[in-house]
Amino acid sequence: ALVSCHRHYRSRPTHGIGRFKYLLPKEAPKKKKDKVQMKEIDVGTEHEYGDLNIQMTSYDMCLVEHFAQYVHRLCNQLSVRVKESYAMPTKTNEVLFLEERGSKMQLDAVLTTHQRVVQISGLSSTFAPILLEVIQSNQPEGVHLLVKEHTEADFKSRLKSRPELEELLAQMS
Amino acid sequence: MFPGTSGGRGARRERGGNMAAPVSVMAASARWGRRFGTAAAPRPWRLFGAMCLLRPPRITQPLEKEEEEMAALMAQIELEKSQYSDHEIRKLQEEEQLRRRKESAYDDEDEAPGKTVIMAQDLEDKWEQKLLQFKAAPRITDADKNNDRMSLNRKLDSNLMLLVKQKIGNQQLWLLPQVEWQPGETLRGTAERAMAMFLGDRIQAKVLGNAPHGIYKYKYPRAIRTEDTVGAKVFFFKAFLQSSDLSQAELKEDHLWVAKDELGDYLKLEYLKKVNRFLLDL
Numbered sequence: 001a002l003v004s005c006h007r008h009y010r011s012r013p014t015h016g017i018g019r020f021k022y023l024l025p026k027e028a029p030k031k032k033k034d035k036v037q038m039k040e041i042d043v044g045t046e047h048e049y050g051d052l053n054i055q056m057t058s059y060d061m062c063l064v065e066h067f068a069q070y071v072h073r074l075c076n077q078l079s080v081r082v083k084e085s086y087a088m089p090t091k092t093n094e095v096l097f098l099e100e101r102g103s104k105m106q107l108d109a110v111l112t113t114h115q116r117v118v119q120i121s122g123l124s125s126t127f128a129p130i131l132l133e134v135i136q137s138n139q140p141e142g143v144h145l146l147v148k149e150h151t152e153a154d155f156k157s158r159l160k161s162r163p164e165l166e167e168l169l170a171q172m173s
Numbered sequence: 174m175f176p177g178t179s180g181g182r183g184a185r186r187e188r189g190g191n192m193a194a195p196v197s198v199m200a201a202s203a204r205w206g207r208r209f210g211t212a213a214a215p216r217p218w219r220l221f222g223a224m225c226l227l228r229p230p231r232i233t234q235p236l237e238k239e240e241e242e243m244a245a246l247m248a249q250i251e252l253e254k255s256q257y258s259d260h261e262i263r264k265l266q267e268e269e270q271l272r273r274r275k276e277s278a279y280d281d282e283d284e285a286p287g288k289t290v291i292m293a294q295d296l297e298d299k300w301e302q303k304l305l306q307f308k309a310a311p312r313i314t315d316a317d318k319n320n321d322r323m324s325l326n327r328k329l330d331s332n333l334m335l336l337v338k339q340k341i342g343n344q345q346l347w348l349l350p351q352v353e354w355q356p357g358e359t360l361r362g363t364a365e366r367a368m369a370m371f372l373g374d375r376i377q378a379k380v381l382g383n384a385p386h387g388i389y390k391y392k393y394p395r396a397i398r399t400e401d402t403v404g405a406k407v408f409f410f411k412a413f414l415q416s417s418d419l420s421q422a423e424l425k426e427d428h429l430w431v432a433k434d435e436l437g438d439y440l441k442l443e444y445l446k447k448v449n450r451f452l453l454d455l
Contacts, residue, residue, distance in 0.1 A: 107299075129381035129411065133453055136413070137332075141233055 049123045051083065051150035054135070057115045058143040061090075067143055068116035071135060078131065081122045088115040088158070119150060217403040218390070222363025223351035225386070225448070226335040226378055228414045228430065232312055234330045264293035322429045332452075333430040336439055337371050342393075347429070347439040349448070351407055360385060364410040371428065377415035386411050387451040389444055409451060 008014040054071060058064040068085065075082045095109040123131065132147065139145055148154075236244065257265070314326045327333065337350045352367035354360060361383050368378060385408040392404035429439070433452055436445055 125382055126384040129384065129386070132381050133411070133413075136229065137453060 047125045049125065049128060049149070050121065052120045052123060053146075053148055053150050053154060054118045054120065055115060055146040055148070056117075056143055057113060057146070059111055059113060060142055061112070061114045063140050063143055064114050064116050067140055068118060070138065071118050074134065075118070075120055075131075078127075080120055080127075080131065082118060083121050084117075084119040086117055086119075086158070088117060090114050219402050219405040220354035220360070220363075221351045221405055221407040222354055222360045222367060223349045223407050223409050224335075224364040224368040225349050225409055225411050225452075226368060226372075226414060227411060228325055228333040230331050231329040260293060260296075264297070267292050267294070322431060322435075325430055327430060328432050331432050333432055334436070334452075335372075336429045336431050336436075338427045346441070348444070349409065359383070360408050361410055364408070364412075368412065378412040379415055380410060380412045385409055387447055389447040391443070409448065411451070 008017060056064050056067055056071070072082055072085050091113045093111045093113065095111060097107040097109075099107075135145065135147075312329065314329065321327065325333065335350065336347050338345055339348045339351065340346075341348070350367045350371045352363055352370060354363045358366075361380060365380065387409040388406060389409070390404060390406040393402065431439065433449075433454060436448065440448065
């Protein structure tokens with residue numbers, strides 16, 4: 001036969017053999033809007049940091065990406081839980097030199113700034129200085145390193161603003 | 174003080190071996206309990222907090238031979254695989270135009286002054302000139318050549334640590350700056366006080382965490398031991414210098430900025446072993 005169909009027809013007693021999806025637990029319907037935040041555990045008596053962001057910025061994209069990969073792998077190996085690893089949008093700066101002498105010449109230079117963020121959670125306070133020191137001593141040249149706690153503002157900076165929504169909200173209130 | 178340590182510990186172990194098994198186990202557990210106990214019961218150990226002040230490296234270390242070859246190879250592969258950038262395309266186009274103009278014997282002379290005032294080649298020449306004007310700072314500074322251990326400019330590509338000459342018991346020894354712990358103070362505070370004592374108040378040093386990085390304990394020789402003090406424990410903390418200018422007063426004593434491999438020249442063996450345990454080598 002050209003098309004071999006292994007399905008059992010409805011009138012046959014073997015209809016529905018092989019069904020299993022009804023046995024699996026029910027999944028919650030996936031909403032379009034992302035959940036905002038995980039809960040944060042802060043220091044105190046817990047001796048653990050909450051969500052930490054390791055932000056690496058540089059003009060050189062290869063360096064920054066390789067360094068971000070290195071940090072991610074290091075955390076994996078040291079069994080520090082990496083929650084997210086994302087990149088912020090690149091910022092382009094145009095540098096104009098205005099030479100006043102002679103004719104006004106403008107020499108342009110275009111600089112792109114790249115930023116990568118690795119988000120960690122569950123770092124114990126006895127281990128944190130060691131990890132920070134390792135990362136600090138392995139920093140490549142030209143890469144700025146910043147380690148800070150994750151806040152809502154950081155989360156919001158990743159999302160795009162919707163001017164129409166804001167206009168409507170402003171009109172409403 | 175220091176030479177007496179290994180002797181004291183060795184003697185203790187021998188005695189433990191002679192005793193019956195359960196008694197020695199109890200003695201061991203009692204010793205451990207005393208070491209980690211945080212109760213306010215009279216502790217026979219005197220506590221010191223020491224600060225290991227590191228100056229982080231300013232330059233990266235030079236690449237090894239294999240690393241350099243690999244880097245050159247990768248660069249060549251990338252160059253061959255890459256595509257032309259805008260600037261290069263522009264340069265090629267202009268070269269073609271020039272060639273065409275020369276071959277066609279100056280036919281379109283009217284176009285020439287109107288079109289490109291600045292050619293890509295001119296830009297490149299300008300950039301090359303600027304690069305030649307730029308002078309990088311030397312990697313091997315004067316302090317390296319003089320081997321001046323007191324200056325901070327010495328080994329720009331490795332960590333430098335502060336060593337101070339301190340009086341312990343009746344000996345003058347080279348140590349990491351340490352100060353005795355006072356009750357009611359955190360050990361980190363003690364270490365910071367030690368640093369402030371030797372280098373003045375306003376140092377921009379960053380301690381990364383509250384946990385000590387290492388511990389060195391030693392027992393006093395029999396002569397000085399009393400009921401209260403059996404020995405001393407020194408807790409080490411690490412701090413990183415943020416700015417490398419120490420214009421504030423370097424108080425008294427001799428101080429040295431020393432790299433890890435040179436530590437052996439100054440520190441005693443047991444002390445050195447414990448200190449080496451928490452020092453990271455880049």
